[in-house]
Amino acid sequence: MSDRIEAGLKRLFEEHRIVFWYDAARDMREEYKAVTLPGVEKVEIANNEFGLKYRVLRQEPKQKFLIFKDGPEPEMKDNWLLDLQLATAVFKADQAAIWLAELGLPGQYEAAVRDHMEFYRSGRRLDRLKAMEAEQPSDSVSAVRRKMLAVCAGAEGALDTVVEALLGELAQGRDEALRLMDRAGLTEFFWKQVENAYGYVSDEPDFEDFAITLFQSCYCRALGEEGKLNGEALLVFRRWKNNRLGADAFETLSRKYQAILRIPEDLRDREIKVLRLIDHFEEIDRQIIRILVTEMSSQTVTAAEVLKTVRERRQSHWYPIYADVYEAIGYATEFQQALSEATLGMTSPAEGVKRYVTSWFRIDQLYRKFIYHMQKSGQASLLGALFESVENRYTTSFLLAVNDAWQDQVAKMTDWAVPGYARQSNFYRDQAAEFRRRDQKVVVIISDALRYEVAEECLREIRKLNRFDAELKPMMSALPSYTQLGMAALLPNKELALSDDAGVTSFGIPTRGTSNREKILGHGRDGDRVRAMKADDFMAMKADDGKALFRDHDVLYLYHNRIDVVGDKLATEERVTEAAEDAIEDLTKLVRKLTTANFSNILITADHGFLYQHRALDETEYSVADPSGAEILVKNRRFVIGRGLNETAGMKKFTAGQLGLGGNLDVLIPNSINRLRIKGAGSRFVHGGGTLQEVVIPVLRVGKRREADVGKVDVQIIAPSRNLISSGQTAVALYQAQPVSEKQQQRELLAGIYSQDGTLISDEHQLTFDFTSQNPRERELPITFLLSREADRFNNQDVFLKLRERVGKTSHFEDHTSHRFQLRRGISTDFDF
Known part of the structure; x- marks a missing residue:
């Protein structure tokens, strides 16, 4: 404590030659005795007022004096040194005064200390508050108290960061920050700030009640319905939700509150188009997936609509959890589209191979990718109906159909060769x-x-x-x-x-x-x-x-x-x-x-x-052929090798010579995709036969190459015709100029609206531009930005929508592109979202 007293006195002596110190409670004498200030003479008031005044004004007019009185300050009419005191400074040695002096705050801010003494009993809290004051001095008692709230919550300073920190504690089942606010006498002030900022009103305010109301209001507003909280609350919610540091807390509370708010029941009657851009609850993604699976299985939705929905859900907070589900849906859609466009016929082996390597192979590929992502997702039940649809169509409408047509060509062959294709x-x-x-x-x-x-x-x-x-x-x-x-x-x-x-x-x-x-x-x-x-x-x-x-x-x-x-x-x-x-x-x-x-x-x-077929084979997919001959040497799922093999129904016979091989062995190949029954062998993955997929x-x-040839796609801002922001939100479209390809790779950007001095005045969006479509319209991404109250300070000024890109793996960003707007709107206590 003595160090703080000396520090406070030193600051006063930097501006004054004489400092008075009244020990009203008569408990500071030891501290007074311990004070040692170079160049400062310590004297006491003890019925010697006239002599002191003569000494400090006449005898030693340049000497610094610390004048101490063991007792309270006299009434003005009885204070013989009042004129001297009014011309100099008074050191208040009680704890509140010391702390006020340490913060460098003027006396009119004393209430910010005296009303919250418990807050200052921690040196760590005081040091943090001092650092915040040094960075941006307060201009009111309320400003000091807001910083105290931030210190209690371990936040950055603004009220929204305090709320985010408290939501983090709530998600962890903790309330240390709220209890500290209460001990420090800041609870009433906190709830008044929340009411003013977000419109939360309650006779018995409770933070979990506020959190539930926040989720409910933001969900309603996203649906175009009324919410109890205002637009600023929606902005705070978005920022918190989209901040990776708050992801765990958001997910914990969202999962908890979706049951309390009966979100699954509410979603049952919602159409997918109103849910596409909402990600407040995980159940929204599950409902969208259910609708897509149902409509795709019944073929009541177009491929374009499905792919649009999948593309939009990439911006969902929950996308990483359901990425493989959405990938599976996307590949299933492309599979269905490719199959519907395919004509599975041929007039020669060469035509069959040409058509396979030109387009048909893609159906095999899309099927494989669908199965892979379905398995990886761990959501087999959620995708069950879609799997049944894809599996049936792949097996019957493609695999069997194309290889039955190919078998017709193989049946005509005398030698195993396809003109025009290397052996x-x-x-x-x-x-x-x-x-x-x-x-x-x-x-x-x-x-x-x-x-x-x-x-x-x-x-x-x-x-x-x-x-x-x-x-x-x-x-x-x-x-x-x-x-x-x-x-x-x-x-x-x-x-x-x-x-x-x-x-x-x-x-x-x-x-x-x-x-x-x-x-x-x-x-x-x-x-x-x-x-x-x-x-x-x-x-x-x-x-x-x-x-x-x-x-x-x-x-x-x-x-x-x-x-x-x-x-x-x-x-x-x-x-x-x-x-x-x-x-x-x-x-x-x-x-x-x-x-x-x-x-x-x-x-x-x-x-x-x-x-490969993922589902266990049906009885009809096994060959009924019964190979026979002089000697069967090898019998596999897809071929038989022997001597003197007989022509067999359901199988194609080749001699070694017809296959371009030496020796006198014969080979039988089951027609199309049929497998022979072999005990203990796998039947879903097979090879050895003559299907296009095998041969x-x-x-x-x-x-x-000598020179670098890989770059990233360019992203452009498509702004409204009037470069004007006149409300609390603004909508733009972001356009990926080229489709992603092998040499034009995806780009990840951070999007937000900034003032000329670099202050963020909107929510931020982390965006990935990885669209592969050749259709330019399918490479547009609509985004709506919500302005914060911070934007008030920059009204009638130019502001900038910036797309910024991380520099390597660092924490630094550089501008990819930007667009200038003029912010010109009437100020409102509640942004007009």
Whole structure:
């Protein structure tokens, strides 16, 4: 305490030569004795007033004096030193005065201290209040009290930050700040401030009652209905809801109050169009999803309407929780649209392949993406009706229909070949060796079961990488479309032949296993230094080892297995869509590491594709064919190998020669998508047969460019014709100038309205611009901004709508674009929202 007394006295002596100190309670003598101030003479009043006056005015007119009296200040008529006292300063040594002096506040603000003594008994609180005063001095007692509220709540200063902090405590089941306000005598002041700012009136104000009223009022206002609180409350609610720091508290209270306010019951009769832009309660998202699923299942909603709703819900607070649900709905919509536009017929095998790689593959892809996001969402029941609709249409209207048509073409074949399309057995000669003929090094990545449609998505991911480009072409796999034959066909080969156990030989050498494949790779070109290894082993290499691998080898074959290892097991086949996502991520990383190791010619291909249906198969999807012949050596879900096999109804027979293979074995392939019954084997993920999904495989050629070629989409502000804000809110449209593509990537922006000095005067919106549509209208995002009371200070001035972008991962932002408005509106106690 003595330190505070000395500090207070020092401040007074900076402006005055003489300071009086009256110890009214006669309890400050020890503190007086302890005071030591350089250059200040300490004297006492003890029936010596005349002598003191003579000394300080005549004898020592330049000396500083601290004049102490042990007792209260005399009445004015009895105060012999009154003229001297009025011309100098009086030090009040009671606690309230000391604190007032510490804050540097004038005496008229004494009530802000004396009425709230408990607040100042904490040095930490006092220091925080002093810092706030230093930053922005108060101009009234109320201003000091507002800062005291902020200190009690651990807030930044303004009333809205106090409310946000109290909502955070409420969500955690705590009330320390409210109890501190009460002990400090600030409760009545707090509720008066809340009433003035937000229109909350109650005979017995309670903070949880205020919180419930806040949720209820903002929900009603969002629906265009009357709310008990005013527009400023809506602005505070929006800011709090959209602030990531308050996300947990908002979610906790929202989930609690949606039951109290009977939101689920209220939503039952609401139309989806009035809910699209509201996210006050999680139940709103669930209701929107239910409506979408129901309407999509019954096909009573257009694809455009669904995609518009999904696009708008990306701005919902709850979107991260339901992102996979919305993604699933979006992919299901695109699937239905693509299927409705497809004509699943062909007049030749070449036409069938062309149409598949041009458009039909997209239906497989959209189905896979739907299943993946449905599984990832964990909301199978919520999406149940939609899954049934998609699954039925995929299986019956696409998978079966397109492959029945394809089977008609396969049935006419004498040899397994499609004119105009490369054969897998010629891959090394036509693709890999092409680089060696130019004395360039090449790396081939063989990803087991990398279906064409998965490779097409991988193509787009690789093209997103800066300075990378890629192209995709189809190739026809060997038949049967299974691993051992496909892997062998991709090597240099001569006299490929099936063995009795479904193994494959080339150059008379078994092709099973990495070491055997490396031996066969050595037959490609005399003098080539070759290496075959697992992709995982390459990824585990240090950077220098990778560069040494490039230096010491001309041809590198990397074997990657993510899809087949999961899909080809009964216990894990239902996770194949997840495995496809992992495969794309793996291959993208693999490409980046290869280029770091100096490999610039990269080919990605597959041994075969696959069929996949998520639901367990119906009896009708199993083949009734009963293969027979002299000797059945191998029987798989999708093929039979044997000697002297008979022509069998429901199956297509090929001799080894017709398949381009050596030996005297025969092969039977079940028609279309039918599976043979094999005990213990998986049936949903299969390959080995002749469907388009199994035999049309990718050749993905990856290259590196010298210059950077990846940027972000541009976002523009479409403002009203009059650049005028005349009410408490303003609506604009934000336009994404280009669709997101591999080389034009998404942009995340923070949008708000600011004064010329940079003060935020509206709510802020965190926005992601990732629209892929070619239709410009579908890349517009309407946004409504609510002005705060802070905007009053800038009326009749220019203000700016700014779109700001984070600088890297820092806390700093830079302007992406801005638009000038003039703020010209009548001031109102309640903003006219």
